[in-house]
Amino acid sequence: GAVVSQHPSRVICKSGTSVKIECRSLDFQATTMFWYRQFPKQSLMLMATSNEGSKATYEQGVEKDKFLINHASLTLSTLTVTSAHPEDSSFYICSARDPATSGNTIYFGEGSWLTVV
């Protein structure tokens, strides 16, 4: 079964509103989680590193005020897309490393489709 879970899997929101996506590690604690964005027929692009108890680290070109990340517990990170616009419509996916696995296996969530209308 899934070890990293995202919610919601699909969300539609109106332009100008904010939407929150949750990423949970189910069987392990993750001090660090990662958020990626995937455009249609393209690969994953790392957006930011979510750090439990501290500020997220954003990749170059990613607006931190638009994509708010909160990692309030060792099993939950949230990505909030603020003042969403149609160009924010995309597939967002998170990952976490399970330190208990051999080789530090990195697991991904099921992804969340965001459509801004």
Place this chain on the structure above:
Amino acid sequence: SQELEQSPQSLIVQEGKNLTINCTSSKTLYGLYWYKQKYGEGLIFLMMLQKGGEEKSHEKITAKLDEKKQQSSLHITASQPSHAGIYLCGADMGFNAGGTSYGKLTFGQGTILTVHP
């Protein structure tokens, strides 16, 4: 920055045929992950390779990392329609002093595999 090049970009095979997908890095690989993705869904972890010359197998899928740790291949034997999907290789972007992965990956552009029954 590390760049991964996957080839081929797409592949169409008849059921029962063997196939190979390659992943070449511009820098030495310290952790190479293979994932499978159905479009619009999460990434399914396949295998992780770290050591030069390492080879791992799971069911009909074998992944290898070359001795120089700059190239990896994924080989599927006797392909089935269930193997269809997008195959992504991801390179670990670094380890801390203790040898623990940060968990942050950079991805190749993906290989779209179609298996005709």
